[in-house]
Amino acid sequence: MAVTTAxxxxxxxxxxxxxxxLDDTARTWLDESAAKVAADPAAVRRLFPAVRRRCGHARLDAYWTVDEAARAVLLTALPLRGQALADDVTRLHRHGDPAEQRAVLRTLPxxxxxxxxxxxxxxxxxxNDTTLIEAALGPYAAAHLPDAEYRQAVLKCVFCEIPLDxxxxxxxxxxxxxxxxLADFAHERLAAGRDVPQDILPVVRAFPDVIGAELKHALTDRLTDILKEES
Amino acid sequence: MRIFDPHIHMTSRTTDDYEAMYAAGVRAVVEPAFWLGQPRTSPESFYDYFDGLLGWEPYRAAQFGIQHFCTIALNPKEANDPRCLPVLDELDRYLAKDRVVAVGEIGYDSMTPEEDEALARQLQLAIEHELPALVHTPHRDKAAGTRRTLDVVRESGIAPELVVLDHLNELTVGMVLDSGCWAGFSIYPKTKMSEDRMVEILKEHGTERVLVNSAADWGRSDPLKTRKTADAMLAAGFGDDAVDEVLWRNPVAFYGQSGRLELEEPKPDEEATFRGNSIRRGGA
Incomplete structure (x- = not known):
């Protein structure tokens, strides 16, 4: 069972x-495009792929780039619900390049x-695209992915070096x-004489009973080393 | 010498070809969507192909210092298979993408009613998407096919300067240049057109609105035919400026009409991947 709920x-x-x-030209284009999509969902097929060259692709904030945010505006303008909405969003993802797919994934919530x-x-x-995996593991996945798949997703992030924060x-x-x-993973790494990514330790320490004696010893040594490095 | 190959099917070529092309001066290519040598049987295999033309292949080309753009279409041959026709309904999604610089290859193969329909419909898509069109002329009955193609182009209402008719020869070049369209020539080892014949055509018809390509694909063909044609031009007395016009400035002008030809020399990056996959061997 997950600790979940919030x-x-x-x-x-x-x-x-x-x-x-956005400059005036880009803003006008986006406003008009959102209105076209609201009036006719099929319009999104031509407009969604064109966003990057119309609006740019710089970073907007910690969550969005400009193209992702502008594409989110088009997706949220779709006058569809339920399965019909899911079908359209799925087709945009299916025919999308990686930037378009990131935008779809970021907009899911x-x-x-x-x-x-x-x-x-x-x-x-x-x-294996870490930028896509990161985009997929946002609020939508946190709210909807079943426990076993959520755990596997976190472990995959550790393997492909996506920071867990x-x-x-x-x-x-x-x-x-x-x-x-994660404790078993850490154990395997330490046995192989390899480093353990630091960001897994808070999760492991929150459940102290999963740490066996051998791992405890190794982790304590490792922690002592880190404290030494920091001092 | 800088070379732009305006028609080459790199998906069928090797990394050795990319290396040799770069060494010969090729810095940019356009890869038109075409058939695979054996017929596709469903729309889904087109979509995977289009995704490759827009994803994996530009990544691969960039690793060798070459910029890769593409044209998207249902090709004339496969327009005859009703199983493939639904592709026409999804072209909107692909023609809107950043690296798509024309609709193509469209045109006639056997001049069937189905090909008529696909050609007319895709010329309309070019107009709607404000893109140039790359039109293939048939291998069989070429002169009649070219005349008929020019009629359809005229009826469509697309501006002739937005259209290139490709795979031309001595008998078809005149009518195409007279129409205001661009004239494309595919230089092949044995068939279609040779570099020496190409030089004679340039002498007779001039260098304006002419595109020279290798059309190299999975068949007998040579991705260095652009460079060999440039060398033949120089040997025949053409100057560096004329070579640059035919092999670089003309294709830039033609595809530049799309507004999407963003030429920027790629810097090969050993660490770069596409969707987490790379062209390296061994190792991560």
């Missing part, structure tokens, strides 16, 4: 920040999709089983 915070509303960075977009998260987690929901969803998996 719903992870939603991403910031992209509109206000976007308005302040703003769309009322229930579990219908989980296949997109799962497909991403099967791949970029994974949403770890504070509420880390459970004893995840701590056990």
């Amino acid at each position: 719903s992870p915070s939603a991403p910031p509303d992209p509109h206000p920040a976007l308005i302040s960075v 703003l769309l009322d999709l229930g579990d219908l977009a989980l296949p997109l998260v799962r497909e991403t987690l099967r791949g 970029r994974v949403t929901g770890l504070d509420t969803r880390a459970d004893r089983e995840l701590a056990r998996m």
Whole structure:
């Protein structure tokens, strides 16, 4: 069972920040495009891929880049619900390049999709693109991914060196089983004489009973080393 | 010498080709969507192919210092298979993408009613997306096919300067240049057009609105035919400026009409990946 419940915070509303960075031409294009999508959902097919060259792709805030935020504006303008919305979003992801796919994944928490977009998260987690994996493990995955898959996702991040502070929901969803998996991983690494990424230690320490005597010893040594390095 | 190959199917070529092309002066290429030598049987295999033309192949080219753009279309041959036709309904999604600089290859193969329909519809898409069109002329019955293609282009309402008719020869070049369209020539080891014949055509018709390509693919072909044509031009007395016009400035001008030809020399990066995958061997 997950320690879960608290719903992870939603991403910031992209509109206000976007308005302040887009020039007049880009802002007009985006406003008109959102209106076209609201009037006719099929318009999104031509408009969604064109966003990067129309609006730019600089970083907007900690969560969004400009193109991701502008694409979120188009997705949230779709006048669809439920399965119809999921089908359109899925097709945009299917035919999207990596930047378009990141935008879809980052926008999931703003769309009322229930579990219908989980296949997109799962497909991403099967791949090896760390920017996509990071985008997939936001508030939507934290709220909807089943426990076993959430744990595997965290472990995959450790293996592909995605810092765990970029994974949403770890504070509420880390459970004893995840701590056990990470402790076993740490044990394996130490036995091989390799480093253990520091960001797994808080999760492991929150469930002290998963740490066996041998690992405890190794971790204590490691911690002593770190304290020495820091002093 | 800088060379832009305006028509080459790099998906079918090796990394050795990329190295040899860079050494010969090739710095940019356009890869038109075409068939694979054996027919596709469903729309889904087109989508994976288009994704490759927009994803893996530009990544691969950049590792060798070459910029890669593409053109997207349902090709004439496969327009005859009803199983492939749904591709036409999804082209909007791909024609809107950043590295797509034209609609193509479209045109005639056997001049069937199905090909008529696909050609007319895709010329309309070029107009709607404000893109140039790369139009293939048929291998069989070429002169009649070229005349008919020019009629369809005229009827479509697309501006002739936005259209290149490709795979031309001595018998078809005149009518194409007279129409206001661009004239494309594919230099092949044995068929279509040779570099010496190409030089004669340039002498007779001039260097304006002419594109020279290798059209290299999975068949007998040579990705260095652009450079060999440039050398043949120099040997025949053309100057460096004329070579630069035909092999660089002309393709830049033609595809530049898309507004999406952002030329920027790539810096090969050993560590770069596409979707986490790389062209390195062994190691992570």
